[in-house]
Structures are given as C-alpha cells and as structure tokens.
Amino acid sequence: MRDRITAFLVLLPSLLAIGIFVYGFIGQNLWVSLTDWGKDPAQALALRPELRFVGLENYRELFTGFVDVRFRQSVVNLIFFTLFFMAGSLGLGLLLALAVDRAPKGEGFFRTVFLFPMALSFVVTGTIWRWMLQPQGGVNVLPTLFGLPPLSFPWLATREQVLVFDWNHLPFYTALAVALVLLYVAHAAYREGERRRFLWALFSAGVLLLWAFTLGRGLKLLPYPETHGFSLALVGVILAAIWQMAGYTMALYLAGLRGIPVEVLEAARVDGASEWQLFRRVIFPMLAPITLSAMIVLGHIALKIFDLIFAMAGLDYAPTDVPAIYMYLLAFRGNQFAKGAAIGILLLLLVAVVVIPYLASQLRKEVRR
Amino acid sequence: MRKWLLAIGVVLGLSALAQGGKLEIFSWWAGDEGPALEALIRLYKQKYPGVEVINGTVTGGAGVNARAVLKTRMLGGDPPDTFQVHAGMELIGTWVVANRMEDLTPLFRQEGWLQVFPKGLIDLISYKGGIWSVPVNIHRSNVMWYIPARLRAWGVTPPRTWAEFLATCEALKRKGVQAPLALGENWTQQHLWESVALATLGPDGWNNLWRGKLKFTDPKAVAVWDTFGKVLSCANPDASGLSWQQAVDRVVQGQAAFNIMGDWAAGYMATTLKLKPGTDFAWAPSPGTQGVFMMLSDSFGLPKGAKNRQNALNWLRLVGSKEGQDTFNPLKGSIAARLDSDPSKYNAYGQSAMKDWRSNRIVGSLVHGAVAPESFMSQFGTVMEIFLQTKNPQAAANAAQAIADQVGLGR
Numbered sequence: 001m002r003d004r005i006t007a008f009l010v011l012l013p014s015l016l017a018i019g020i021f022v023y024g025f026i027g028q029n030l031w032v033s034l035t036d037w038g039k040d041p042a043q044a045l046a047l048r049p050e051l052r053f054v055g056l057e058n059y060r061e062l063f064t065g066f067v068d069v070r071f072r073q074s075v076v077n078l079i080f081f082t083l084f085f086m087a088g089s090l091g092l093g094l095l096l097a098l099a100v101d102r103a104p105k106g107e108g109f110f111r112t113v114f115l116f117p118m119a120l121s122f123v124v125t126g127t128i129w130r131w132m133l134q135p136q137g138g139v140n141v142l143p144t145l146f147g148l149p150p151l152s153f154p155w156l157a158t159r160e161q162v163l164v165f166d167w168n169h170l171p172f173y174t175a176l177a178v179a180l181v182l183l184y185v186a187h188a189a190y191r192e193g194e195r196r197r198f199l200w201a202l203f204s205a206g207v208l209l210l211w212a213f214t215l216g217r218g219l220k221l222l223p224y225p226e227t228h229g230f231s232l233a234l235v236g237v238i239l240a241a242i243w244q245m246a247g248y249t250m251a252l253y254l255a256g257l258r259g260i261p262v263e264v265l266e267a268a269r270v271d272g273a274s275e276w277q278l279f280r281r282v283i284f285p286m287l288a289p290i291t292l293s294a295m296i297v298l299g300h301i302a303l304k305i306f307d308l309i310f311a312m313a314g315l316d317y318a319p320t321d322v323p324a325i326y327m328y329l330l331a332f333r334g335n336q337f338a339k340g341a342a343i344g345i346l347l348l349l350l351v352a353v354v355v356i357p358y359l360a361s362q363l364r365k366e367v368r369r
Numbered sequence: 370m371r372k373w374l375l376a377i378g379v380v381l382g383l384s385a386l387a388q389g390g391k392l393e394i395f396s397w398w399a400g401d402e403g404p405a406l407e408a409l410i411r412l413y414k415q416k417y418p419g420v421e422v423i424n425g426t427v428t429g430g431a432g433v434n435a436r437a438v439l440k441t442r443m444l445g446g447d448p449p450d451t452f453q454v455h456a457g458m459e460l461i462g463t464w465v466v467a468n469r470m471e472d473l474t475p476l477f478r479q480e481g482w483l484q485v486f487p488k489g490l491i492d493l494i495s496y497k498g499g500i501w502s503v504p505v506n507i508h509r510s511n512v513m514w515y516i517p518a519r520l521r522a523w524g525v526t527p528p529r530t531w532a533e534f535l536a537t538c539e540a541l542k543r544k545g546v547q548a549p550l551a552l553g554e555n556w557t558q559q560h561l562w563e564s565v566a567l568a569t570l571g572p573d574g575w576n577n578l579w580r581g582k583l584k585f586t587d588p589k590a591v592a593v594w595d596t597f598g599k600v601l602s603c604a605n606p607d608a609s610g611l612s613w614q615q616a617v618d619r620v621v622q623g624q625a626a627f628n629i630m631g632d633w634a635a636g637y638m639a640t641t642l643k644l645k646p647g648t649d650f651a652w653a654p655s656p657g658t659q660g661v662f663m664m665l666s667d668s669f670g671l672p673k674g675a676k677n678r679q680n681a682l683n684w685l686r687l688v689g690s691k692e693g694q695d696t697f698n699p700l701k702g703s704i705a706a707r708l709d710s711d712p713s714k715y716n717a718y719g720q721s722a723m724k725d726w727r728s729n730r731i732v733g734s735l736v737h738g739a740v741a742p743e744s745f746m747s748q749f750g751t752v753m754e755i756f757l758q759t760k761n762p763q764a765a766a767n768a769a770q771a772i773a774d775q776v777g778l779g780r
Contacts, residue, residue, distance in 0.1 A: 041742060041776070045443060045467040066771045070751045135607045157607040159758060315433075316555035317609055318754035332437040334747035335463060 033341035093249025126311025161229035175212035395449035397435035405700035448672035455738030462742020472499035489731030502668035506703035551625035568657025581779020594762030636702025665737035
C-alpha cells in the first residue's frame with residue numbers, strides 16, 4: 001500500500017504536467033477548431049477575443065470550400081510524400097544493411113558514413129539539397145563529369161503533376177482503398193483460421209465496395225471538377241528526406257540481421273534453401289517487427305514534415321505544400337486561428353491512425369507476457 | 370538561504386530602478402538594414418541618455434517571422450513598447466480593428482506632421498478618424514530596373530506600356546535572350562502582379578479594388594490576369610527557385626533585360642554589387658505607371674498597454690522628425706516620408722525617387738501591406754498559385770473575389 005502511495009506521488013507531477021500541457025492543450029485546440037476565431041478581424045487579435053461556436057464549419061471549408069483548394073493539394077502531397085519516403089527509406093535502408101552486413105572489411109566505417117546524415121537537422125539537409133537541385137547546377141550537371149549531356153529536369157521548380165485525379169472522386173477511391181485493406185485482413189484471417197473475423201472483414205469490404213460502386217460514384221464534394229495529383233516538385237524533397245533517413249533504417253535492419261540466430265540460417269541452408277528462398281522465407285519474416293517499428297517512426301516524421309520543405313522551397317510555394325505549412329500560413333500570417341487549429345486536429349488524427357494501432361498491439365503483447 | 374534572498378532582493382531592486390528607463394523596440398531590421406536602425410538608436414540615446422534601449426529584432430525577410438512572434442506576444446498580453454509594421458492595412462486590419470493600438474492623431478498635431486507628410490500617405494495610415502502609426506521611410510514598388518549599356522547593345526529602349534513591353538520581349542527573344550524578364554520566388558511574382566494591375570486598372574481602379582468598389586471578377590480586373598499571363602511568358606521558368614537578389618543578378622549579368630522590383634534593389638546594386646546608380650544601372654517606372662508612386666512604408670506604432678509609454682512616445686517623435694528620417698534613410702536605402710528632407714544626403718536614385726514622391730500620385734502596395742489586411746494578403750499567395758497552376762485568369766479572379774468576400778475587404 002505504502003509503495004503504491006509513493007508511486008502515485010512520484011508520478012503525480014508528470015501526470016499533471018502532461019495533463020495540462022499535452023491533453024489540456026489538445027482539448028483547447030479542438031475547441032478553437034470548432035469556433036470562428038479569425039473570421040472577424042476585430043476579434044482575431046483582440047486582447048480577449050470573443051469566440052463563437054460554429055461546429056464543423058472549418059472542416060467543411062477545408063475539404064469542400066472554394067478558397068481552400070491549396071489545403072486539398074497539400075493533403076494529396078502529404079500522402080504521396082509519406083508513401084514514397086517510407087518506401088524509399090525502407091528499401092534503401094535494407095539494401096545498405098545487407099551490403100554492410102556482408103562487407104568483409106570496413107563495416108564500422110561504412111556504417112558511420114551511412115548513418116551520419118541522420119545527425120544533421122532537416123534545415124541543414126534542406127539547404128544543401130536546395131543548392132544541389134538548382135536547375136542549372138548541382139545534380140543536373142553531374143553527368144557532364146562523364147562526358148554526358150546535363151540533365152534538364154527542373155526539380156523543385158517544376159509545376160508538373162502526375163497521377164492526376166478529380167477531388168470529387170475522393171470518396172470512391174477512399175472506399176476502394178479501405179475495402180482492399182479489409183479484403184487483405186479477411187485473407188489473413190482465413191489463413192489463420194479465424195472464421196468470425198474472416199466473415200466480418202469480408203462482409204464490411206463487400207458493403208463498402210457496393211456503396212462505392214453505387215452511391216459513392218455519384219457523390220460530389222464540389223460543384224465543379226478540381227484536379228489534384230502528385231506534384232513532381234516533391235521528388236527533390238523526397239530524395240533529400242530519404243538521404244537523411246535511409247541510414248537510420250539501415251541501422252535498425254542491421255541490428256535485426258544480427259539478431260537472426262546463425263543456427264536458423266544454417267538449418268535452412270542444410271535443407272537446401274537457395275539464397276532467394278533464404279531471404280523470402282527466413283530473413284524477411286524475421287525482420288518484420290523491425291520493419292513495423294521503422295514504418296511507425298518514418299511515418300510520423302513524414303506526416304509532421306515542415307522544416308525540410310521550409311528550407312528547400314519556402315512557405316509560399318504550393319507545389320511542395322503540406323498541411324503543416326498551410327496551417328502555419330493560415331494561423332500566423334492570415335490570422336485564421338480556428339482554421340489553423342482545425343488543420344492541427346486533422347494532422348493529429350492522421351498521426352493517431354498510424355501510431356495508435358501500433359501502441360495497442362505493443363500493449364497487448366506486454367499484457368500477454 | 371540568506372545568499373539567495375540577498376540575490377533576489379538585488380535583482381528586484383535593480384529592475385525597479387531601471388523601470389523608468391527602458392524602451393523595447395521590436396523590428397525585423399537585421400543584416401544589411403541593421404546599421405540604419407542602430408544609427409537611429411544612437412541618436413535616441415544621445416537625446417535620452419537615461420533610457421536603456423532593448424533592440425528586439427526578429428530576423429526574416431519582410432518581417433514574416435517577426436510578425437508571428439509579435440502576434441504571440443500581443444495575444445499573451447506582453448506587447449513591446451513600440452513595434453515596426455508596414456504602414457497601412459497590415460497594421461489597421463490586424464491591430465487597429467482589434468482595438469490594440471493607441472490613436473496617434475494628437476502626436477501628429479503636436480509635431481505638425483499633418484503638413485509635412487503627403488496627404489496620400491496620411492490617408493493610407495488613417496482609419497475611422499484616427500492616425501495609427503508614424504512612417505519612418507518610403508520604398509517604391511513599381512520600378513523597372515535595367516542596365517543601359519546592355520539595352521543599347523540589344524538596340525531596345527525601356528518600354529513605357531505593357532504592350533510595348535511584350536513587343537520588346539519578342540524582339541529580345543529573337544536576339545537570343547531567352548527570358549527577357551528576370552523573376553524570382555512567389556512573392557516577387559505577386560510584386561510583378563501589382564505593377565501590372567496598377568497599369569491595367571489605373572490608380573483609381575486600383576484603389577477601388579481595395580475599397581471593395583471594383584470586384585476582382587469584373588472584366589477589367591480579369592484582364593489584369595490576362596496581361597500578367599502574357600508577361601510571365603517573358604520570364605524565366607525557374608523563377609520559384611530564385612531569391613529577388615538572384616533575379617536582379619540575372620539582369621546585371623545580362624541573362625535578362627528587365628526586372629520589376631522595389632527600390633531596395635537600388636541599395637543591393639549600389640552597395641553590394643558596387644554599381645553606379647544612373648550609369649551602371651538605371652530605372653524607370655514599371656510600364657504604364659508613369660506619374661504614380663506605389664509606395665510601401667515601415668512605420669512604428671504604439672500598442673495599448675506599452676510598459677514604457679513615455680519613452681515610446683519619445684521614440685515616435687524621433688522617428689517622425691526630419692533629423693531622425695535623414696539619419697535612417699540614407700543608410701537603409703529608402704527615402705524619407707517627410708516632404709522637407711535634405712536631398713544632398715541621398716544618392717542619385719534616392720534623389721530621383723524623392724522628386725517623384727513629391728510630385729506623383731500616391732497609391733499603396735498590396736504585397737507590402739499597405740492596401741489589404743493580412744487575412745487577404747496571406748491568401749493572395751494561394752490565388753497566385755492557382756493562376757500559375759491553371760493559367761486561367763477567370764479561376765484566379767474567382768478565387769481572389771472569394772477571399773475578398775470571406776475577409777470582408779473594404780468593410
């Protein structure tokens with residue numbers, strides 16, 4: 001009993017601090033996002049601003065309002081950035097880890113070399129890469145060293161978009177993507193022999209698909225078509241981000257590779273497994289938990305990205321816009337505090353979608369132990 | 370324990386003593402502009418030796434960072450004694466409407482400033498019967514820069530209208546100048562836009578736009594985007610990667626013929642690049658804006674609840690005085706807002722700008738905070754991005770009008 005009281009007393013200060021400074025402020029931010037703070041300039045920066053409750057109006061404007069087209073492009077940018085950045089970092093990190101792992105000599109040296117970019121701040125990385133990606137210098141003149149013609153891709157300066165789609169089709173595509181995930185869950189449940197979960201997942205996927213192909217296609221968010229896509233200016237940013245973080249995933253994978261018992265590998269070899277089968281059936285499955293942790297870390301870095309883009313392209317350049325930057329612009333330049341708060345909440349939800357399932361599964365594992 | 374008490378006592382005592390003698394000046398003048406502010410502070414210290422001046426500078430071009438810091442401080446109820454702000458709607462639309470500033474009309478009367486500042490300027494800093502800040506300097510936005518020797522070599526003259534500009538541009542392209550107009554990142558593109566808009570709408574149309582009397586969707590206003598699009602086709606495609614200095618460099622190095630930029634470009638070319646104003650480089654009003662001076666101005670205001678109000682008032686007195694302005698402006702590369710300043714203290718460009726300041730019609734700049742509130746200004750970048758992405762004048766005009774309605778422009 002005494003121990004419990006002491007434990008409680010010791011924990012109390014940090015509980016209070018976190019309660020106020022984290023959850024309290026999240027709550028306040030949520031409240032602000034439901035008000036009209038900033039709509040009326042006379043109230044925006046008054047000493048005691050009077051706020052009126054407007055419900056989800058700010059959110060509605062962000063997703064379907066005429067002026068907030070830039071927010072929608074920034075969301076699309078963020079999703080593509082996150083996907084490519086995670087795929088690139090994981091892929092390159094794994095390749096580097098395998099290479100360093102097999103290197104007969106100089107492992108320590110190469111490990112340091114590849115890990116080093118992680119020690120830099122994103123602002124430094126961004127500034128360096130901004131110079132290197134100047135259309136008339138840096139990376140583009142690299143081929144001339146080997147007597148080849150220089151590249152002509154304008155990197156950050158391009159306004160081109162690929163994978164263009166109409167924002168009005170967003171509900172349809174979202175339903176499709178979620179249904180695919182559910183189908184995958186169903187597939188996994190079937191293989192594990194969990195009948196109930198299998199049926200549920202299959203059923204939900206079916207309902208979603210049905211909705212998508214009947215009502216979902218007719219749903220219009222906007223009265224006019226509005227195209228968004230993957231802006232190619234992001235390629236340079238993704239490159240810089242991968243350059244910075246690939247070393248980190250390499251370090252994680254290297255630890256994972258070292259953690260695989262030699263006996264297992266030997267046993268597989270004795271059983272006549274080819275090198276590819278060894279990777280496919282033994283090494284990759286054993287690296288899966290590492291991949292998951294790395295994805296969580298990279299995912300939340302990607303979703304919160306601000307400083308790298310700030311340093312590389314500035315705040316005012318829409319082709320490389322992400323919600324965090326638009327939030328800063330709206331709140332601290334345009335005095336639209338409520339709308340800024342709404343973007344903040346949306347970002348929090350996005351990160352929560354990535355982190356909470358992970359935390360939950362970790363927690364469950366610990367309880368089981 | 371006793372030591373601690375003693376230390377706390379000493380600190381409290383010291384801060385009490387110094388209370389009467391402090392002045393915090395909040396600005397974004399650092400780097401090249403720092404010496405001008407320091408000269409002004411030195412002058413203040415000579416006049417009021419007992420006052421401890423705190424130079425609260427937050428760096429970042431055109432005050433983008435400083436303004437964010439200022440907002441947090443003001444919202445937290447900790448205003449600096451006086452702060453730098455672009456004269457006009459940037460101050461009025463954010464701070465005056467929120468009832469956070471003191472009316473400076475009595476100060477203007479007392480110092481006789483209503484006579485020494487031009488009326489067009491007083492109009493821009495007035496709102497609801499009050500005058501809200503003291504302008505310290507004047508910059509001009511609608512200036513076109515070029516290198517006379519190069520224009521002679523190409524056989525062209527500085528164009529006087531945008532139609533002439535487009536013809537000159539074609540001629541230059543035929544002579545192998547791929548991008549006759551040098552352009553930089555987003556805000557410099559907006560800067561170009563305001564010159565095009567002023568020329569297309571004329572000074573009255575320009576003012577009506579900001580008073581809400583002329584809609585952005587009016588065919589006349591849509592035509593601005595039309596011309597702007599044509600002008601952009603003369604500019605370099607890699608604009609978004611260049612700072613304004615790099616854009617000026619392109620003109621100096623002969624990769625481009627013209628650049629539309631505020632007259633801080635004169636300071637850059639004269640001081641940093643060591644070119645001689647009037648001979649090595651030259652200027653003209655941007656096409657179609659002869660006789661109009663599109664101004665922007667840095668000014669200082671007095672927030673309500675300033676801790677050292679009297680010291681701040683003395684600072685404002687100095688900032689608005691002839692001595693103060695003629696100390697500050699030659700170093701800053703701007704001209705004095707007063708009409709009675711001493712031309713001999715300024716370089717060739719400054720003297721020419723002064724002449725125009727005294728004779729031209731005065732209108733305010735959009736990009737530099739004179740005519741539109743921040744809520745509009747900050748989203749105008751989005752309008753520009755919509756236009757650059759779609760190249761559709763109507764779409765940009767619709768977006769601009771939607772934002773104007775949303776923020777209640779002109780109300």
